[in-house]
Amino acid sequence: MSKIIKLKSTFFIIAFILIQLDLSGQVLSEYRIFTEFEGDERSLTSDQQKILRHFLDFETTSDLRIVESPSINELLLSERVQFKDFLGDNYSFDKEKCKGNSDTYSVWYGTSEKGYGDMTLVAYDDRVTGTIYIDDQIYRTEPLSNNLNVLILTDYSKFIPKDLSDYSEDSSANYSESNSDSEEENVKAMYGNSPVIRILMAYTPAFAANHDEDGLIATAILEFNQSFVNSSANVSVELAYKRQVNYTETGSFETDLERFIGTTDGYMDEIHNLRDQYYADVCILILETGNHYGLAGRILAPKSRAFAVVRSDGVTGRYTPVHELGHLIGARHNIEVDNTMLPFPYGHGYIDPYSPCDWMTIMGVNDLKYNEFGVRRKQWSRPGYYGNTDTAYVVQVLNEESYRVANFYPVPFFVEITGPTYLPSGESGTFTVNPSGGSGTYTNYQWWYRNDEGSVPPKAVKGGVSPMAPPPGVWIYLSYYEGEKTITFGPSYNFSLKCKVYDSDDNVAENIHSVIVGGLAKGIAQQTPVAAIEAIPEQLTLIGNYPNPFNPTTSIKFGLPDAMSVEISIYSITGKKISTLIRAS
Ligand SMILES: [Zn+2]
Secondary structure, eight states: OOEEEEEEEHHHHHHHHHHHHHHHHTTOOEEEESOBOOSOGGGSOHHHHHHHHHHHHSTTEEEEEEEEOOOHHHHHHOSEEEEEOTTSOEEEEEEOOOTTOOSSOEEEEEEESSSSEEEEEEEETTEEEEEEEETTEEEEEEEOSTTEEEEEEEOGGGGHHHHTTOBOOOTTOOHHHHHHHHHHHHHHHHTTOOOEEEEEEEEOHHHHTTSOHHHHHHHHHHHHHHHHHHTTOSOEEEEEEEEEOOOOOOSOHHHHHHHHHOSSSSSSTHHHHHHHHTTOSEEEEEESSOSOSEEESOTTOOGGGOEEEEEGGGSSSSOHHHHHHHHHHTOBOOTTTOOOOOSOTTBBOOBOSSSSOOEEOTTOOOOSSSOOOOEEOSOOOOSBTTBBTTTBOHHHHHHHHHHHHHTSSOOOOEEEEESOSEEOTTOOEEEEEEEESTTSOEEEEEEEEEEOOTTSOOOOOSSSSOSSOOOTTOOEEOGGGTTOSEEEEOOSSOEEEEEEEEETTOOEEEEEEEEEESOGGGSGGGTHHHHHHHSOOSSOEEEEEESOTTSSOOEEEEEOSSOOOEEEEEEETTSOEEEEEEEEO
């Protein structure tokens, strides 16, 4: 008599409810965000009041309001978000694709329907951090706990004087040498490489006391990448690591930067080991206060000085980390304030050429002539509206020199094969190779397989790959699967797969994945399939029973991605429950 094995779990019910919510959420069209806090300010906790007073102390804070934190679910499902500015004007932002979402946080990104503007919001659990850019206004928002956020209107004019000298220069620098290197790197860039610069973000206890560091750092990383996307620059950044350092700020950016750079001075020296460990090309330290908004270790920095410090009120909205990275890569300020033609005559920022100056690119600071300044846009200078080929083409500098910076700590080329480690006899498995590191662009995948049965005589292969099993221990090339990232394979004996991956620089990495094929008769299978299931599966799985149920005994294996209640019952072919084997959590 045939039997049906049925697995029931509360998991299915939970999944069903989530899908229902998703569907109902789609009808939300416009979501009004950051409505004003109606409560009494005296009801705020002393911690909240302290943080508010602290934000007000910054000269870059033009105005500040307490607002209700958004509902994360409603926000993430909204196609359009409406925001009322401090003058009472409404602005709508339409959701756009953004590759920022991660395992730990979600991103809502949208652009303004009128004028030049965008909204970047990062949601960690129930905390929202972000920036809202509307023509000549920049708002920053940070969580204030208890479902409240603070909304800060930034007075960007206050940034200007201190922004003018935000890098250290090496008078003996030999820029001509780096120019010839850059030609070589440009060739690599032409082959389609898109360098990834990995950033280590460190922050002081003084910063952590007043901010949600996770949200601000994630927002900053998004602003980096959005600026590159907006300008079609061939580079991106990723967060290599974030870490609070045990350091007391001195108030002098010069002192704090040199201590951050120093390897054996007793201040934050652990950063250099972490930089090695996490392959961080550039290290940025966030300070709460100080005498600058940002300071870069050097223009066209070598590896030993690819460091910068930034101040808390410029981490987002003002794009100070992005600006300092521009210096480290080799860019300078707009030519009106900095006419040095080395290392790159075209490597200057750009500002709105008409008076009044309404906007600046990332490396723009001031026009000196009228002493005007605009809001910084997430744009790098380049020929056309945002610059020219002679003096304002920082995108060219990014395309040539990012490769050099990204290679300070190249991520090792590593290959991983995912797929089942146990297969019931006669079934095929799906195996995928996942490369990481190397040049980041992978040009070929080559697969081999091996009979792992030792002295057991070869048997016929199922799946049509080869009519006969190969002799044990010999790697056989699977030419049929050349270039495939995912393959389907299922011989009738224990086997291993090997995949070799080539990157665009012709580096090779490989890995091996071994699979036990059903069959208790061989002895080893009695323990090994259990070991294979010990790894937590990604989804609910019911691995078929073995041997087939015509035998007097059979074993059933299942895997759960998380702790959950499980019931396994046996039903007859007519649907009648015969017995319940397990009912447990
Ligand atoms: Zn600068």
